[in-house]
Amino acid sequence: MVDVAFQSNRAAAAQTGRRRVGLRNALRRKSMSAFLMTLPLILLIAVLVIYPALYSLHLATLNKAMTKFVGLGNFEFLFKRETFWLVVKQSCIFAISAVVFKALIGFIVAHFVHNVPANKQRKWRGMLLVPWVIPPAMSTLAWLWLFDPSYSAFNYTLSFFGIGPIPWTGDAMWARFSVILVNVWYGAPFFMIMYLAALKSVPEQLYEAAAIDGANWWQRIWYVTLPMMRNIIAITTLFSLIVTFANFDIVRILTAGGPLDHTHIFATWAFRVGIEGSDIPLGASVSLFMVPILAIAAIFILRDITKRGNEA
Amino acid sequence: MSRKKLSRREFVAATALSSAALITAPYVRGAYAAGKLSMGFWDHWVPGANSASTELVNEWAAKEKVEVQLDYITSQGNKNLVTIAAEAQAKSGHDIFQMPTWWPQSNAELLEPVNDIMEPLLKLNGDVNGTVKYLGQADGKWLGVPASVGSQIKGPCSRIDLMKKHAGIDVQEMYPAGSPPKADHWTLDTFLKAAEACHKAGFPFGIGLGETSDNVDTAGAIFQSFGAQLVDAKGNLTVKTDAVRQSLDFYKKLLAFLPPDVSAWDDASNNKWLVAGKGAMIMNPPSAWAVAKRDAPQVAEQCWTHGFPAGPKGRFAPYLPFFWSIWSFSKNKEAAKSLLSHLSQPASIEKMVVASGGYDLPAYEKLTTLKVWEEIGPPKGTLYHYPNPYKHQTLSIAASPAPPKIAQQIYFQATLTKMCLRYYQGESMEKTLAWAEGECEGFMRS
Secondary structure, eight states: OHHHHHHHHHHHHHHHHHHHHHHHHHHHSHHHHHHHHHHHHHHHHIIIIIHHHHHHHHHHTBOTTSOSBOTTHHHHHHHTOHHHHHHHHHHHHHHHHHHHHHHHHHHHHHHHHHHSOHHHHHHHHHHHHHHHHSOHHHHHHHHHHHHOTTTOHHHHHHHTTTOOOOOTTTSHHHHHHHHHHHHHHHHHHHHHHHHHHHHHTSOHHHHHHHHHTTOOHHHHIIIIIHHHHHHHHHHHHHHHHHHHHTOOHHHHHHTTTOSTTTTOOHHHHHHIIIIISSOHHHHHHHHHTHHHHHHHHHHHHHHHHHHHHHHO | OOOOOOOHHHHHHHHHHHHHHHHHSOOOOOTTTTOEEEEEEEOOSSTTHHHHHHHHHHHHHHHHTOEEEEEEEOOGGGHHHHHHHHHHHHTOSOSEEEEETTHHHHTGGGBOOOHHHHHHHHHHHOOBOHHHHHHHEETTEEOSEEEEEEEEEOOEEEEHHHIIIIIOOOHHHHSOTTSOOOOTTOBHHHHHHHHHHHHHTTOOOBOOOSSSHHHHHHHHHHHHHTTOOSBOTTSOBOOSSHHHHHHHHHHHHHHTTSOTTGGGOOTTHHHHHHHTTOOSEEEOOTHHHHHHHHHOHHHHTTEEEOOOOBBTTBOEEEEEEEEEEEBTTOSOHHHHHHHHHHHTSHHHHHHHHHHTTTOOOOSBGGGSOOHHHHHOTTTTTTTTTTTOTTOOSEEEOTTTTSOHHHHHHHHHTTHHHHHHHHHHTTOOHHHHHHHHHHHHHHHTOO
8 A cells, every 4th residue: 555655656756757857848949938938029919919900800890880790791882982992093003103112212222322332331321211210200291391282392492493383282193192202202211221231141252253254234233133132122022012001191191181082092091981980890991901902912922932942 | 821712692792883883983085085087188279278177177076076087188180089989999998088079979879968967057058059969969868068178160260451452341340349240241252252352462262172170161161051961961862952063163163262272271271371471361260360369460460250151041150069978988977977067167168268268169158258259359359259149150060961970971071172172173063963972872871
């Protein structure tokens, strides 16, 4: 009896010991430590991102009074609205043209900065990043004053050359141009700094080899620089596309969607419908409409990056 | 060590005695015996105007032994609207919220009825105008107490000198301080002629046609002056009517005499227009005049706030009331009602109106002749007709009398100003009407 009791204690102790060793091993595993260290962030994202995302999905399935489940009824309603399709069109024009110009300007400026002597580069980098570090709501206010319908500083300057006045925010085409311009001004420095980092990582030997082969300036860019920067260009474009599609502050401050709704994008129209019009389910549906568009873009861009990664 | 044991009898006796003592003991009222109350009030843009509300709340709290928390929430960037939406979703937040125009109706199911305090207040202060009833009542239930703070009429604010010189209209004679208006000839036709004359003289009227409140309010009053409604009180579409056509034709004529950039105007544009001395008239509460008093005194002393021009179906002026509403999830509804009753006493209302420099308007008919509007200047009497003391015009809100939940959409989607702009820019009348009809059909979803 005593023996049995003793043996059972020993078994329990061995089990506890094994458990301790198991825990120690688990903690020693890099993946486990990494998981534990990122756990606070995961929880934070779950609370601040996943929960609101699921909640907005839930809201989008309710009727206007939020008393009845309507499934995809809100989307069905939106698809019949002329203004909704105007917003879809404008969001695409706004995001695509802004991202293209940001990428182009960022690429050109990154080359200029890359060719500046190393000791002067810091100054240029700092100055060129200024638009990106100012909160956009604040810088857009300054742009609003520059574009002010009655007291535009641009129009004042142009008047000396006999040009204008230009209805910067009063005419549909000019208003679209203005919001895209401000977005490009704000976002180009991000592209510039990313491309600059990518340029610095291109091995010098490749350019030397290209030079020996007799490649000219354009061929060096096309056959060396661009292929080496492809991944960073793809990632930056995807990131910027998501942020630009979801933009709110620039349009809201500069034109509030006008004139005649010709500058509304998803976020500003969702705010107009959901908050100002007290139709929160419809507002949620408008903002959720961005998700499939961005998901498709993300799938294509990320698939391309993975494919190249595998090839490498 | 001996230890005395408590017998069962002794324990029962002691418990009974202490319970009796607790029950019969006199109630000692603590500093915050009546609990807590939190308020989300609109952050006034007149400097110092909040202090009157704070004083009144603190005075009441000290008397009633309630711990109060008072937050002033700005309407800049629609922060108040976002807060209302968040509290309505969370069903948690302030006990009392000061809601602008349409928000009591859009949150009607979540608000505590205040009929029990409104009835005595109406007896005390007089009846309220139709717009307050339209926005503040649902199925006979008062959704909030009309707040004088923030409530405003957006009537014409004219330049005395420019109107006299270029349009031949003496606005002071038409709306004399201290006596009833003599404005029978102040019609939309006279207004249009004056707009043309001032435009020719280089001082066009500053009336916006953008998508923000000031622009929509003016269009709303002009549409109502023609009897034009996009949706009637029963919720029927009434876009394709002669009244709507007449309103659009009127606006087409008017737009030719307005600054060329009015389609991009927001709520600040007309204020800047007046303060910069660029125009002879704007449609605004006296905030523009108050800014001019500070920044351009020579402009301020030529300003006169007065009534709207009359149209074929009457004289309408845009009126935007605020309401103090109690959330149904409030944990101290009785204290909230007591505070709202205190804030709506005539003395409290006068204190708040004075603190706002005459900007705030009480909804009650007995309180439209306070001394502040008689005395304030320069020029003295400039705001005398601002509170509509002779009921000379019907106070209304754009898109009414459509059911409020539809009207709110018409208002915030700026359907009226968009129609005017589309038609002015060359779209055919029937196409504009068809577009507006489609929009209104969409606003009717439930």
